[in-house]
Amino acid sequence: MSETKNTRNVSRRTVLKGTAATTGAALIGASFPMHFIKNAHAQTFRGDPGSSGSVKFGFNVPQSGPYADEGADELRAYQLAVKHLNGEGDGGMLNTIKPLELKGNGVLGKKVEFVTGDTQTKSDAARASAKRMIEKDNVAMITGGSSSGVAVAVQGLCQEMGVIFMAGLTHSNDTTGKDKKRYGFRHFFNAYMSGQAIAPILKEEYGTDRRAYHLTADYTWGWTQEESIKAATENIGWETVNTVRTPVGAGDFSQYITPVLNSGADVLILNHYGKDMVNSLTQAVQFGLRDKQVNGKNFEIVVPLYSRLMAQGAGDAAKGILGTTNWHWSLQDAGSQAFVKSFGQEYGFPPSQAAHTCYVQALLYANACEMAGTFAPWEVIKQLEGFEFDGAGNGPTLYRAEDHQCFKDVLVVRGKQEPQSNFDLLEVVKEVPRAQVEYPADMFGGELGPYQV
């Protein structure tokens, strides 16, 4: 009885006071410039360096497992990026990327430090090491990786935890398609772009009357690459004879290659990457596919996603094989040359495409923080979304706001017949302009999700 009485005792004056106070606070909030309020952006977020003199980046790369060499190259690039951000060395692409607010004094005046994690090219291990870096090391950003499976997994975690993920080497359409996330950004190109870039060259070199047989790595990247290359080659008039999924890490692909011999196909498309590509290409050549004549034409092999490290692994088998790549050290633009020079002088050999994309990602994130004037991820995201820049290799580049995919020129390359030196394994056949590989943002579905989590 008394409780009822007390409740009813809330007076009209109290209600009015409360309403006035709330309305006043709301009005101040809406009209008063935030920079007059101390710590206006101090809404808490993970990775906030606070008053510390340094900010930490988390480099999550494969340090063990089949992509350890690629991971080591990514790590070299990140270390170089940190040096350049902190004003050491020759500055690399800090001198070529435009527009750029980085001054070589760290990021927002804070020295850049880093911690590393080992993805092992396994989704669970990659998520665990990213989580550790976020929770234990308080990193402001996670970056790196050499697999789409890993990228999608880590990107999901970063979205949940509210930490920006600047993807390393990931080529699946899903990364910025159905699995895209507000906190995830990809500089690397994707399978669709590979298809669009290589199809006209395939038409030019091998004609329109071709029958293609696909061998595809059985996971997200392989599926999307098969889909994209199949669509692109069918658009130029090719027929798809068969698409066969192969287990990742199969080692011996002979049982998948022998059916190609009598399939009536005159092109074999290997949707494989890394060790799988090295093995399947080597074995396809051993089975005499490249010496074969089918339908009155020379049998051809195409590797849609190529890298110098893979060409090295495949040796002679890679000679003359067409494919696409995100970037190559032989490019002559100022940005590429600045990066190759810095990297070459630091480590004694040229960077891989994985190193390039990781280096650029680290700089772009740092620059977005400078532009935002804060490390608060939702503000940094807004700076990255729709950011247009040049001078990082590949010509004028756009970080599309709608799906966080970078759009830039794509390279079609060929395994060199007569390499001049130990790094001279690929020749650039064509720099395909960005306009040719663009596509509608909603083509691969997905939802970015909220800015604040």
Add this chain to the structure above:
Amino acid sequence: MDAIFLQILNGLDKGGAYALIALGLTLVFGTLGVVNFAHGAIFMIGAFCAVTLEKILTLSVRVKDESVTFFDAYKETPYLEVWFGDTGTAIIDWSVPLSIILAIPVMLAIGVIMERALIRHFYKRSHAEQILVTFGLAIVLQELIKSFFGANPIPQGAPEIVAGSANIGAWIGLGESVVYPWWRLIYLLFSTIIIGLVFSFLHFTTYGMVVRAGMADRATVELLGINIERRFTIVFGMAAVVAGLAGVMYTPVLPPDYHLGMDFLVLSFVVVVVGGMGSLPGAVLAGFLLGILQSFSSMTEVKDIFPGIDQIIIYLVAVVILLTRPRGLMGRRGVMES
């Protein structure tokens, strides 16, 4: 018909590799009672004997490529070619077969050292402990190889004369389209010869007879005053040589990397279990059988009916065999049974 014939060849070829590794595993298990999870690593080290010899043979005069200014790029000409011309080129071309000469003593030494320094301390321990220690050893060995040679596969070429494909369709009247790489045919022949040599050694030499007697009844052999432990050490070394040679000859088929052993280890254990623990003929039979089954299950016609069957067939067969014949195809009573 063509496709079936090619898949049989594929299966035999693959089976040859499985059988050679499984043979070594069974020899070690049968003689020493040790479940050796480092056996795959031995196969991998054998492959790296070929890589090492090739690196030695291709030591080169390095001329700096002056057109590259930001880093050190070199044009390389092997010393052998500089000194001996075409003969030098031919020696490099034959580096994989020549590696056999290097691999035999190296693998024998590795096997004996491994057994004396580590494995023998675990004879009387449980199988679980043996698996743990040998698995640990395998990881150490593969990481050592990775630190020296990197993580990327290193291509090894077959000699030019056998680098192409044999038109076996024309030999047996199946048409021009049935071709098969020469080197794979050589590998099949090689594995058959090695298997034959191991069986001949065990069956037609006194040494082999004593080893077999020791496998059957160690206590009685020891009572006869024979130092069976020393013989078993040699058998361990011999198993290492068999796996090592299998690794050497496999390099042109699969560019080796540090993880090669692990890729084969699990399959080889399944082969041993399906063949019957401790049974040498069982290991060989199961190796070829599973190789062929794996090849057939990868055919499009089969995968259309059973999608993904190629990835599980070996384990599926292992389950069926163990349910119907718990000792495996040719397993002996009492082996790994309390």
